[in-house]
């Protein structure tokens with residue numbers, strides 16, 4: 368095929384994978400069926416990305432950007448007529464600047480390497496989630512990844528200072544800003560953050576780093592009522608003066624599952640409380656921070672917000688508390704889990720969850736239901752686990768998404784839209800918003816070659 372030969376001329380024959388070399392790769396982290404892409408192209412630098420896209424643009428060839436394939440919304444599942452574009456060879460950390468507190472790097476660097484580089488300079492890259500070892504930093508930017516530290520440091524968007532991106536026609540937009548403040552006209556980087564590779568391919572980045580915390584305090588507490596949970600969030604946030612860095616809530620069924628065999632976890636607190644909160648603070652003075660944390664928690668107990676509590680007294684204990692929150696294996700043991708990452712105002716949550724669970728119980732009783740999430744960010748994860756079925760999946764999605772509309776919630780807090788949530792996007796976005804998104808897409812990618820059909824329906 369002429370196109371593939373031209374691409375070989377640009378990136379080298381060995382970097383245009385076809386046939387078995389493509390099939391050997393899986394579709395995604397969760398789906399191990401073989402990748403169906405026509406070819407996977409692996410450019411070495413921005414110049415090559417530009418040439419590859421210019422050629423594909425001229426030929427009207429659809430291109431699907433591929434990172435570490437750890438996404439959860441089938442955003443980079445390529446079909447047999449699509450070319451995968453992987454930046455896995457672009458994994459160079461260019462520089463770390465400890466005074467300006469920035470890191471400059473290529474988009475194919477794994478998230479964990481970014482964290483380690485920061486750590487070596489006494490700094491912190493605050494975005495963190497389970498797939499850190501595989502997720503490409505460029506893809507975390509393209510999807511505006513969230514995770515556990517958002518309550519303190521914001522989403523990925525809040526850590527991006529500058530970037531370089533290639534448009535569908537091969538035009539390179541270099542916007543490698545290093546300052547926190549820059550109001551010189553439109554903030555173009557935002558076009559490429561959270562747009563899932565539909566408006567351009569991020570090739571290089573300047574990220575903001577923070578001072579690494581010198582102390583961490585972690586506790587698991589139990590609450591009797593949802594109102595106690597929300598009051599506890601306000602109390603701890605106020606009492607800790609901005610150092611609260613995680614506030615993860617687990618509903619009873621979740622806690623029970625991950626603390627009962629065959630799950631590996633053991634219950635740090637009794638299993639009969641309606642809600643459990645994993646909370647963490649980090650600061651700059653271990654002695655004082657620990658005392659303040661314990662005092663704040665003591666006040667919450669005295670006020671009756673907390674029924675029981677355990678404070679981690681060692682790093683090992685801290686890790687075992689987090690392991691409960693991060694135990695995804697327990698869900699896979701129950702069948703194929705259908706996972707959601709909705710968001711809505713904290714004040715609407717109790718009522719919303721009650722409605723969703725009641726609907727699921729009535730309509731899909733064979734599926735077990737679990738609720739947990741980053742409550743401080745208004746983000747809940749809902750999991751329905753049971754026998755895999757396309758019909759059930761759609762029915763379960765209706766039960767979860769429909770009650771969001773009236774509450775002005777979002778069908779995606781942090782995973783993005785991809786192919787999976789596209790049918791539900793209009794529940795969270797109005798016609799004028801969707802129209803503006805389409806106009807942006809048409810302006811930047813008039814031939815619809817970049818991740819076509821993802822995010823916005825074609």
Ligand code: ZN
Nearest residue numbers: 514741748781
């Ligand atoms: Zn999450």
